[in-house]
Amino acid sequence: xxxxxxxxxxxxxxxxxxxxxxxxxxxxxxxxxxxxxxxxxxxxxxxxxxxxxxxxxxxxxxxxxxxxxxxxxxxxxxxxxxxxxxxxxxxxxxxxxxxxxxxxxxxxxxxxxxxxxxxxxxxxxxxxxxxxxxxxxxxxxxxxxxxxxxxxxxxxxxxxxxxxxxxxxxxxxxxxxxxxxxxxxxxxxxxxxxxxxxxxxxxxxxxxxxxxxxxxxxxxxxxxxxxxxxxxxxxxxxxxxxxxxxxxxxxxxxxxxxxxxxxxxxxxxxxxxxxxxxxxxxxxxxxxxxxxxxxxxxxxxxxxxxxxxxxxxxxxxxxxxxxxxxxxxxxxxxxxxxxxxxxxxxxxxxxxxxxxxxxxxxxxxxxxxxxxxxxxxxxxxxxxxxxxxxxxxxxxxxxxxxxxxxxxxxxxxxxxxxxxxxxxxxxxxxxxxxxxxxxxxxxxxxxxxxxxxxxxxxxx
Numbered sequence: 001x002x003x004x005x006x007x008x009x010x011x012x013x014x015x016x017x018x019x020x021x022x023x024x025x026x027x028x029x030x031x032x033x034x035x036x037x038x039x040x041x042x043x044x045x046x047x048x049x050x051x052x053x054x055x056x057x058x059x060x061x062x063x064x065x066x067x068x069x070x071x072x073x074x075x076x077x078x079x080x081x082x083x084x085x086x087x088x089x090x091x092x093x094x095x096x097x098x099x100x101x102x103x104x105x106x107x108x109x110x111x112x113x114x115x116x117x118x119x120x121x122x123x124x125x126x127x128x129x130x131x132x133x134x135x136x137x138x139x140x141x142x143x144x145x146x147x148x149x150x151x152x153x154x155x156x157x158x159x160x161x162x163x164x165x166x167x168x169x170x171x172x173x174x175x176x177x178x179x180x181x182x183x184x185x186x187x188x189x190x191x192x193x194x195x196x197x198x199x200x201x202x203x204x205x206x207x208x209x210x211x212x213x214x215x216x217x218x219x220x221x222x223x224x225x226x227x228x229x230x231x232x233x234x235x236x237x238x239x240x241x242x243x244x245x246x247x248x249x250x251x252x253x254x255x256x257x258x259x260x261x262x263x264x265x266x267x268x269x270x271x272x273x274x275x276x277x278x279x280x281x282x283x284x285x286x287x288x289x290x291x292x293x294x295x296x297x298x299x300x301x302x303x304x305x306x307x308x309x310x311x312x313x314x315x316x317x318x319x320x321x322x323x324x325x326x327x328x329x330x331x332x333x334x335x336x337x338x339x340x341x342x343x344x345x346x347x348x349x350x351x352x353x354x355x356x357x358x359x360x361x362x363x364x365x366x367x368x369x370x371x372x373x374x375x376x377x378x379x380x381x382x383x384x385x386x387x388x389x390x391x392x393x394x395x396x397x398x399x400x401x402x403x404x405x406x407x408x409x410x411x412x413x414x415x416x417x418x419x420x421x422x423x424x425x426x427x428x429x430x431x432x433x434x435x436x437x438x439x440x441x442x443x444x445x446x447x448x449x450x451x452x453x454x455x456x457x458x459x460x
Contacts, residue, residue: 272314
């Protein structure tokens with residue numbers, strides 16, 4: 001199969017970046033083909049609606065962090081309700097539950113001031129030893145490292161303090177300390193984006209893995225392999241694949257060959273960005289085990305574990321846990337990120353679930369037999385082993401901010417790159433960051449077509 005006549009734009013990847021770009025381009029009158037290797041849209045958003053479950057299960061992105069306007073507008077347009085996760089934050093150590101001492105904004109503000117005066121970038125760990133030196137601050141340093149590891153899936157000795165400072169500043173602007181959910185899950189937002197794109201004429205092709213892109217200035221051919229081989233041609237191509245996939249060696253599953261090769265500077269920039277790993281297991285329980293944990297009285301306040309939203313267990317293989325709050329649903333999610341996740345990557349799915357169940361038994365001080373009685377089912381998707389993602393989401397290592405700038409630079413106004421990893425305003429690794437990149441890359445393409453010596457194309 002060959003697309004004939006050539007399209008205006010081909011979008012490779014139907015995650016939120018690709019879908020957002022396709023919707024804008026199609027609305028502007030462009031002929032657009034969206035090629036997605038999976039049999040579904042959404043990329044690293046993966047919402048399951050299981051029979052008997054009162055709430056959807058999110059195997060990928062789950063929360064709206066803060067109050068980003070882009071998602072608020074889309075949710076409103078799609079008629080999707082947004083609710084805040086307002087539960088308490090706890091920690092458990094050796095089976096003892098207590099309120100969680102979170103690093104406050106003071107450290108983030110110090111990081112911003114510190115990073116602004118740096119001539120050269122440095123790691124979070126180096127920064128912490130500079131502003132919190134000595135044994136007296138060891139616990140504070142460890143808490144900050146664990147928080148970044150669990151939230152950013154980043155290695156404290158490699159993640160950029162300049163990038164973290166930019167991220168924290170951006171999050172403070174949108175109340176990033178607050179977490180929200182979409183009622184019905186992120187899948188509803190993905191469907192709405194996809195429907196918007198196709199309703200304006202974008203053509204969506206599922207189970208269409210791209211193996212190669214052959215290009216020359218102003219034109220490209222995109223080769224699809226698999227059960228329905230095809231060749232699509234267009235004047236512009238959007239590459240909205242993960243950094244992990246773009247870095248995959250030639251010939252590996254999911255890898256895309258570029259002919260001619262991408263410029264050396266872009267290839268080097270891709271190597272300087274990193275994908276963090278996450279292991280996430282969702283347990284469906286018979287009842288909410290946290291309702292059985294006694295209340296704790298501390299500092300003249302009464303804390304009720306029954307109101308738990310997030311739970312931190314830093315001495316467990318899964319360092320972070322959360323409930324379905326604000327919904328009264330017996331769902332419990334186990335989360336390991338960064339180095340903790342790396343320690344679990346060699347295990348198969350049943351073994352990973354087994355580790356999560358063992359950990360839950362220790363956290364709730366009950367026997368393994370009791371926890372097994374409580375678990376109705378578990379769900380897990382290995383994003384690291386998935387050849388179409390090769391990791392959970394990106395983090396920016398020391399010196400990586402200028403690599404983002406190089407990655408997003410168009411190649412001969414023909415190949416355009418975008419995704420959560422290339423968002424440069426502090427919202428990388430976020431769904432709203434991926435959406436913003438779709439908007440940016442679509443606008444860049446429209447501007448490039450206006451500069452083209454040929455008449456601006458569109459549907460007849």
